Amino acid sequence: WPHDANMHISLLFLQIRKLVETASQIPPQLVIQLDNCARDNKNHDLFGFLSYITAKKWFDIVTVIYLPVGHTHEKVDGLLFGPLGRKKKYSKLFTPEGFPTFVKSAFTNRPPTTQNLVFIWNWKQWLSPFTRSLKDFKRVRCFRFSLNPEGFPVMMYKENVLDIVWRGFEGSNSEGIQILTDNKHRWRETQNLD
Numbered sequence: 159w160p161h162d163a164n165m166h167i168s169l170l171f172l173q174i175r176k177l178v179e180t181a182s183q184i185p186p187q188l189v190i191q192l193d194n195c196a197r198d199n200k201n202h203d204l205f206g207f208l209s210y211i212t213a214k215k216w217f218d219i220v221t222v223i224y225l226p227v228g229h230t231h232e233k234v235d236g237l238l239f240g241p242l243g244r245k246k247k248y249s250k251l252f253t254p255e256g257f258p259t260f261v262k263s264a265f266t267n268r269p270p271t272t273q274n275l276v277f278i279w280n281w282k283q284w285l286s287p288f289t290r291s292l293k294d295f296k297r298v299r300c301f302r303f304s305l306n307p308e309g310f311p312v313m314m315y316k317e318n319v320l321d322i323v324w325r326g327f328e329g330s331n332s333e334g335i336q337i338l339t340d341n342k343h344r345w346r347e348t349q350n351l352d
Contacts, residue, residue: 163203168278170207174216186218194224194299202337203282205301206289209311209337212303220303223319241265288339306334313337 170190178184192199208220245264251257258272300316302324312334314324326334 162197162282163199163201164278164281165275166198167204167207167281169275171279171281172273172275174211178216184216188217188220190220190222192222192224194226196296200224200295202289202292203285205292205303205313205337206285207281208301208303209289209313210285212305213311213338215305218304222301222303224299226299238270290337290339292335292337303337304334310336311338 174188194200204222208222211217212220241264242261245260249260249263251260254274261272262269295315298315298317300319300321302314303311304314306312312326313336314326314334316324326332
């Protein structure tokens with residue numbers, strides 16, 4: 159499969175669905191940390207999906223934080239990817255089927271679970287009729303998706319996570335950017351994804 163937004167959105171959707179199916183209570187806010195890569199993670203396809211799950215009220219707020227280059231100071235890098243990198247130096251992994259065993263052998267305590275991805279959805283095609291294209295967000299590191307007072311999903315952004323003010327349409331701090339086009343609310347009429 160192509161290493162693109164469809165794969166990343168499919169992986170994210172599977173994890174969210176697992177949370178919805180197994181958790182006794184869903185938290186009101188979802189926070190996601192991603193690599194700052196436009197092809198995979200920072201594009202209108204992902205933003206359309208996050209707007210959609212906000213519109214469907216799976217979460218009140220979805221916040222996406224794009225990590226800086228060389229983010230080895232992040233906890234996940236040391237706790238998850240560190241042991242995998244060390245194991246890779248002296249072990250061989252030849253097939254995808256061998257990956258779960260490889261992961262288990264890299265950790266002495268509580269190895270993470272793995273999941274085989276047997277298919278991916280074509281999110282880009284599904285979202286394209288009602289997703290607005292975006293540009294000029296290369297330097298922006300933080301996005302927040304929520305519903306505006308009219309119940310429409312909007313996106314706000316901050317160039318830096320430490321900035322206090324969220325920005326929206328044309329830099330406004332009050333009006334969010336609508337990623338899902340109105341299109342007579344056709345996206346609201348689509349079937350649920352669960």
